[in-house]
Amino acid sequence: MHGRIEGSLMLTWALAITGALLLLPANILPVMTVIYLGSGEPSTIISGVMQLYNAGLWGIALVVFVASIAVPAMKLMGLFLLLIQVQLRLPLLPLQSMRLYRVVSGIGRWSLLDLFMISILVALVDMGVIAQVVAGPGSTAFATVVVVTMLAARSFDPRLIWDVYDQRCFDNENPGAGNE
Amino acid sequence: MQRGADVMQRRWQRACHECDLLITDALAPPGQKLVCPRCNAVLHRNPKNSIRYTAALSLTGLLLFIPAATLPLMHFSIFAFSGESTLLNGVAALFNAGYVWLSALVLFCSVLAPLVKFLLLAFICWGSAWAFLDGPVAVAVRWYRHLKEWGMLDVYMLGVLVALIKMRDLGKMEVDVGLYCFVAMMLVANLTTLSFDPHVVWARMERRRRRARAAVAGGTQ
Ligand SMILES: [Zn+2]
Numbered sequence: 227m228h229g230r231i232e233g234s235l236m237l238t239w240a241l242a243i244t245g246a247l248l249l250l251p252a253n254i255l256p257v258m259t260v261i262y263l264g265s266g267e268p269s270t271i272i273s274g275v276m277q278l279y280n281a282g283l284w285g286i287a288l289v290v291f292v293a294s295i296a297v298p299a300m301k302l303m304g305l306f307l308l309l310i311q312v313q314l315r316l317p318l319l320p321l322q323s324m325r326l327y328r329v330v331s332g333i334g335r336w337s338l339l340d341l342f343m344i345s346i347l348v349a350l351v352d353m354g355v356i357a358q359v360v361a362g363p364g365s366t367a368f369a370t371v372v373v374v375t376m377l378a379a380r381s382f383d384p385r386l387i388w389d390v391y392d393q394r395c396f397d398n399e400n401p402g403a404g405n406e
Numbered sequence: 407m408q409r410g411a412d413v414m415q416r417r418w419q420r421a422c423h424e425c426d427l428l429i430t431d432a433l434a435p436p437g438q439k440l441v442c443p444r445c446n447a448v449l450h451r452n453p454k455n456s457i458r459y460t461a462a463l464s465l466t467g468l469l470l471f472i473p474a475a476t477l478p479l480m481h482f483s484i485f486a487f488s489g490e491s492t493l494l495n496g497v498a499a500l501f502n503a504g505y506v507w508l509s510a511l512v513l514f515c516s517v518l519a520p521l522v523k524f525l526l527l528a529f530i531c532w533g534s535a536w537a538f539l540d541g542p543v544a545v546a547v548r549w550y551r552h553l554k555e556w557g558m559l560d561v562y563m564l565g566v567l568v569a570l571i572k573m574r575d576l577g578k579m580e581v582d583v584g585l586y587c588f589v590a591m592m593l594v595a596n597l598t599t600l601s602f603d604p605h606v607v608w609a610r611m612e613r614r615r616r617r618a619r620a621a622v623a624g625g626t627q
Pocket of ligand 1: 423
């Protein structure tokens with residue numbers, strides 16, 4: 227069967243915190259620049275979404291917004307919620323936590339959407355002075371965020387939730403046992 | 407006899423992989439799925455004809471991989487200038503621009519992981535028929551489990567769509583044959599993931615071992 231993950235809690239904490247710290251450069255630094263006839267401004271993830279929205283492409287703007295901004299943020303929040311709950315042994319409902327765990331581990335991969343798009347455009351639009359797409363340093367930071375949070379979701383062992391639950395049930399059935 | 411009973415016990419009782427609840431009789435009837443009563447994890451899906459479908463689908467996927475990875479996915483042109491996109495030239499362009507880590511990630515998620523997934527599944531399905539491959543097949547199943555979520559053909563497909571729409575004001579965007587092969591490969595990859603069930607492989611190995619034991623026992627009498 228599946229073995230338990232060694233040091234799961236600490237590893238997940240470390241990866242989730244790394245991901246949260248990297249989220250800042252990933253959103254501040256430009257991810258790519260579209261240069262057309264010699265001019266072009268670097269765009270960040272957020273300004274890329276705004277450009278799409280302003281061009282009237284609100285459908286695709288929403289898709290990119292969800293994949294690149296909402297998913298990483300929600301994923302990190304979900305991870306921290308799970309971690310805090312296990313760490314402090316909070317009496318939350320285990321079934322809700324399991325649902326959160328499954329959502330968190332399922333959605334992360336969609337954040338790579340923006341990076342795939344950049345890799346396609348960099349090769350596709352490469353005509354020297356006429357038009358060119360160049361990647362920016364933000365893309366590296368963003369790629370690291372996605373990978374680190376995917377690994378964090380992977381390293382979180384859902385059985386920790388049930389350990390807390392079992393312990394609480396045990397404490398309730400045997401009051402005073404913990405005081406000795 | 408004692409050992410036989412032991413084996414039976416291990417086959418019929420196991421712990422849920424998400425909450426450690428012990429479950430007896432944890433096998434679903436074909437075409438249905440079994441869910442953990444405590445945490446709702448899917449314990450066993452038992453797709454119909456799992457091995458046969460997975461074997462055929464993974465082979466189809468491997469065949470589709472060749473045109474999808476070599477033919478251009480799309481063309482972009484401004485005036486007389488044009489460029490084309492393949493699965494690999496985006497990776498190469500990023501690598502040449504100095505984005506080594508990013509290009510490695512794109513290569514892994516859009517080319518290597520999907521390819522290795524098809525190869526592993528083809529190997530698991532065809533290889534589980536022979537006793538001497540039991541060890542390697544078990545290793546392949548474990549690898550497949552780790553690799554599963556890193557194959558991102560569907561996410562890449564969405565990236566293609568966003569790129570198509572984003573650049574349509576700048577110049578002329580045209581879809582190429584490679585993209586059709588890519589879409590087909592993506593669909594086959596998703597179907598393959600759905601039809602594969604490791605328990606069917608373990609059951610197949612167990613059946614073969616029991617037959618072999620019976621044959622040996624019959625031979626000595
Ligand atoms: Zn369970």
